[in-house]
Amino acid sequence: MKPIRHLLAAIGLSFVLSPAHAGQVEVLHWWTSGGEAKAMGVLKEMMEEQGHTWKDFAVAGGGGEAAMTVLKTRAVSGNPPAAAQIKGHDIQEWAKLGFLTNLDDVAKEEKWDQVLPPIVSDIMKYEGHYVAVPVNVHRVNWLWVNPDVFKKVGVEVPHTWDEFFEVADKIKAAGIIPLAHGGQAWQDATVFEAVALAELGPKDYTAAFVNHDMDVLSGPKMVEALTKFHKIRDYIDPNAVGRDWNVATKMVINGDAAMQIMGDWAKGEFTAADKVAGKDYECVPAPGTEGSFTFNIDSLAMFKLNNEANEKAQMDLARTILRPKFQTIFNKAKGSIPVRTDVDMASFDDCAKASMKAFKATAENGGLVPSMAHGMATTSAVQGQIFDVITNFFNTKDADPEATAKQLASAVQSAL
Template structure:
């Protein structure tokens, strides 16, 4: 299971409803603690406090949310859950099955969430046909980040296909640059694997493999090809990658030591924090072969049942604020992600975000919008963990057999179902 932040925010938007004389407290359990993430969550806190409510921040750093989920489980079991917690994907369904989540249908109807959100996002935010969580943003996972100055020095061309990617990597390596900045952590290894899978399998077979858990696709020739490509890609990663954090890898591309990084758009927040400009200081490209597809990772706040009426009101105001255009604008410019609202004005966003929103809308309409496996959107945390183990073991074994790895992948997934 994953976790996110407990937020109980009361925000009364005067444009939507009269300002309430009663204020509540919102406690938010989350793991937004890096530079760009911290600025983003500070935005939400300010909007909540500006409405007269009290924000009780409960940030739990580390582990991609595992530590925070442990805290949340303890609080929930003791009957003292936060108003809101950072929970996403299938984990929302697991909490819903426990009967602990509050319904947000009233807020959703008033703000017309059914019209503002793509069906693929609505499915994630609902349990039993009721909204129980509010989406904060949309991250695109299948991005390739490049340093154009490094590419120019190496005589390399930004790649649009996997063959072009390896050709560019060869030129970067020959010119003395690190071709691919990578952090050797299981979730980062699996992010690379996922992007390769999305490109080589295509969105339909990607879904069959990682949402439907179809054994035929998991063990098929295309999946063997994915593992073979992953093995080849490892040859362009430096020997010191083990344990490196993702933002340290981003810094290597930023400071000109490396030419490329495969990472979701949260990497952009690091470039922005350093004052770098999209399109000139750095470029964002759909990972080669995944044009037309969009692997999504959605941060969301699941709302827990509360006994206090003022705090419940604050909780609903929090949900309204999260879905409001002001918050969606400011938060996502800080976080590197894009707004979840399909009607959001993107004129104030950078070129990468504008491209991301256009691709998000197109993919939602053509079947290319698919949930990220590596980031907890496609399958349970048990399946995700099984994939992490197989992928990381394979990635770090230069003698590993791609055919064997595909069989191991299917077996590991079956073992945890």
């Protein structure tokens, strides 16, 4: 006679062998590029290993605008996913509206307050209670370089904007695109904030984009930042309009372009293409920003559910995300660094090690600043106004930097 467990399996009663608490976790996100999809696959596997069912709700679009539109519809209709990729100030907005659930029990059990830097944990809380889980830390102000192109042209990697323009002229003369770029508002803003950080410095950057200081927003340093930002138009190709960021990264990987200014999620694309940091590509701080770190923290906010099994799965998801094993595997695939400061970095690549070193150093010396372009510095309303001004300026051939700086201040003021 067959063992009872074989008989049960044969007639389809597999639930007897599954964890009694198994539930479903539906996760809404916009991690859809090669490296990002690989990273999410890790989380899916870990949840399935715990007996839960994973329901992937991926909405393409690097800036997340399409995903947020879908999420609002689902939440308002009373059918939210278990977790959704939400960042920065938006976490507070969703919590204020009463949609997010309390994660304090898991946070206490897993000692989140001890393993997370305060600048991170504060963003994950609403009125002192955890409502979201940080997944990683991205450094946004990176310049990605194809060393073969530089060697072919005979130029050195630029460390200032003056050097950048000088090098870009020579690369362009050699018939190669100097800067790979995607003409989307959030990508324009990513490049702009790198230029602004170089010109303003961390203190005035924070004054402008976090504290909304009108004098800094409309001042001479901002005018200079806008002037240099506009000049970058001369070094991107005519087909940049509408291009996704990962397509631009592939241009650097393939040697069709020399450089890209993008957060370190771009490294996930190099990794997915079997490229090695320090050999096949180089990562250096964006020109003029070596002593600063513009951070973007990805996080999953947890929504209130009405199914006990799914709630248990949701708590297991929150617990799994911050454990060292997932932090290590996920961030290697994603290109980011662990959000926990106690994770062993020995097995990470040179770019990740440099990023973690800079993250810790700038947290101490004041050079750590939140990304405006990626929703960490200000509200979505203010960010939207900045995006409109910056993109219109960048795409207008004879735009006036001084007038645009005043317009930028007015636009921010209107959204406060």
